[in-house]
Amino acid sequence: MPDRREVVIGIAASAATLPAPSALAKKAPRVVVIGGGFAGATCARTLKRRDRNLTVILVEPNARFTACPFSNGVIAGLRDIQAQQFGYDALKREGVEIIAQAAVGADPNARMVMLEDGSDLEYARLVVAPGIDLDFGALPGYDRAAAEIMPHAWKAGDQTLLLRRQLEAMEDGGLVVMSAPASPFRCPPGPYERASLIAHYLKTRKPRSKLLILDAKESFSKQKLFEAAWKALYPGVIEWTPLSFGGRVTEVDAASGTLITEFGRHKAAVANIIPPQRAGAIAQAAGVADQTGWCPIDPVTFESRLQAGIHVIGDAAIGGAMPKSAFTANMQAKVCAGAILALLRGEAPKEQKLVNTCYSLVAPDYGISVAGVYQPRDGLLTEVEGAGGVSPLDAPASYRAQEASYAEGWFRTITSEVFG
Amino acid sequence: MPSLAGWPAENIAAAMIAFRDDELPSTVMGRIAKGFSDEEITAIAEWLAAQEEPPKDARP
Numbered sequence: 001m002p003d004r005r006e007v008v009i010g011i012a013a014s015a016a017t018l019p020a021p022s023a024l025a026k027k028a029p030r031v032v033v034i035g036g037g038f039a040g041a042t043c044a045r046t047l048k049r050r051d052r053n054l055t056v057i058l059v060e061p062n063a064r065f066t067a068c069p070f071s072n073g074v075i076a077g078l079r080d081i082q083a084q085q086f087g088y089d090a091l092k093r094e095g096v097e098i099i100a101q102a103a104v105g106a107d108p109n110a111r112m113v114m115l116e117d118g119s120d121l122e123y124a125r126l127v128v129a130p131g132i133d134l135d136f137g138a139l140p141g142y143d144r145a146a147a148e149i150m151p152h153a154w155k156a157g158d159q160t161l162l163l164r165r166q167l168e169a170m171e172d173g174g175l176v177v178m179s180a181p182a183s184p185f186r187c188p189p190g191p192y193e194r195a196s197l198i199a200h201y202l203k204t205r206k207p208r209s210k211l212l213i214l215d216a217k218e219s220f221s222k223q224k225l226f227e228a229a230w231k232a233l234y235p236g237v238i239e240w241t242p243l244s245f246g247g248r249v250t251e252v253d254a255a256s257g258t259l260i261t262e263f264g265r266h267k268a269a270v271a272n273i274i275p276p277q278r279a280g281a282i283a284q285a286a287g288v289a290d291q292t293g294w295c296p297i298d299p300v301t302f303e304s305r306l307q308a309g310i311h312v313i314g315d316a317a318i319g320g321a322m323p324k325s326a327f328t329a330n331m332q333a334k335v336c337a338g339a340i341l342a343l344l345r346g347e348a349p350k351e352q353k354l355v356n357t358c359y360s361l362v363a364p365d366y367g368i369s370v371a372g373v374y375q376p377r378d379g380l381l382t383e384v385e386g387a388g389g390v391s392p393l394d395a396p397a398s399y400r401a402q403e404a405s406y407a408e409g410w411f412r413t414i415t416s417e418v419f420g
Numbered sequence: 421m422p423s424l425a426g427w428p429a430e431n432i433a434a435a436m437i438a439f440r441d442d443e444l445p446s447t448v449m450g451r452i453a454k455g456f457s458d459e460e461i462t463a464i465a466e467w468l469a470a471q472e473e474p475p476k477d478a479r480p
Contacts, residue, residue: 353455353460371448373452373455384454384455386455387451387452387453387454387455387456388454402447406448
């Protein structure tokens with residue numbers, strides 16, 4: 001038993017480490033973030049860094065995140081999947097609480113999130129950042145079982161490795177067929193970077209093979225830059241078929257490896273189906289997705305247009321001209337975190353400008369980019385005129401090599417900021 | 421690539437303005453800087469100059 005004097009000193013010491021009485025009177029506000037990708041992990045970490053007293057809970061069932069940017073390099077055998085994978089230890093060390101479960105619903109009136117084990121989480125503000133779901137059912141014949149034969153590889157991980165193994169197993173001379181969806185979808189230049197890097201693999205390993213892109217669009221991101229690079233680096237390897245030439249895939253038959261368009265049938269040795277997409281399932285369950293499948297937001301706060309107290313950021317959100325990219329997700333997360341902190345203090349959130357930059361590799365030493373600056377205007381995120389744009393068409397090889405190196409620098413920087 | 425953290429604010433602002441006005445060659449920096457006014461560039465530069473690497477406290 002300690003004597004009385006020690007007990008008194010003990011009480012005095014612990015009182016000194018307690019927060020001020022005013023802070024004790026009301027509970028620290030709690031922000032719940034659903035989804036631990038570039039959007040959700042950035043938002044959770046930013047909230048906690050800017051306000052240590054805030055309780056920040058990240059709801060994410062996976063122990064490890066597999067990043068999509070640069071995963072086309074994994075498919076083409078240029079990179080290991082481990083280089084794409086990140087854990088949440090750094091967030092935990094900074095005081096973000098991680099709940100390793102899936103969120104299955106949200107009640108905006110009661111301000112509660114429902115978890116898969118049946119428990120509930122109360123929130124003062126909720127951030128929904130689930131990324132995309134592939135819209136199985138939007139393309140006849142393409143379901144989860146078909147995706148094991150014709151991978152989408154549009155969520156990085158096992159699907160990325162499956163497509164890589166299929167390319168490795170393909171005989172020289174085999175035809176690779178990709179299908180690209182109508183807009184909007186995750187990573188607008190992504191299908192064309194993938195086609196480029198697969199062409200690089202074919203050129204170096206299977207020189208008799210060709211790649212056909214069947215596209216549900218008439219045009220695509222950085223098109224002139226990609227087409228010029230394909231002509232220079234991979235002549236005769238890549239063929240792109242736009243919508244008006246029968247590019248839209250209307251059905252697939254996985255068993256026979258066939259893609260069916262309005263104009264004909266294409267039999268593939270390896271097929272990569274990038275299907276239509278929508279916001280992740282929790283967005284529908286929480287009532288923040290509209291009939292398009294995406295989540296309309298306020299461009300200043302990223303608060304849902306459909307449910308008060310719920311913010312949506314990253315690929316799941318729509319609200320103007322910002323493309324669905326990791327850079328966008330990271331940027332929106334920071335702006336959203338700032339708005340939430342202001343709202344919790346009872347202040348008016350400030351309007352911010354947002355930036356996006358997307359790099360694509362056409363070859364390991366050949367990078368191209370698109371950049372944009374965005375601001376809230378008439379309720380939408382609108383591109384700032386006179387800013388942004390794509391890499392010049394007539395740049396020398398040194399410029400392309402510099403952009404390829406900046407692309408890697410960007411990936412290292414963003415992943416260390418968010419997960420490191 | 422060198423980190424910007426700890427650079428003096430006036431150097432960062434001068435570089436961004438030179439990129440914006442095409443006085444310094446760049447890849448994406450010129451395209452991005454064109455979206456910002458002098459005042460906004462100054463605010464960005466002051467924020468960056470106040471950062472440690474990695475940022476410990478992002479409070480503006």
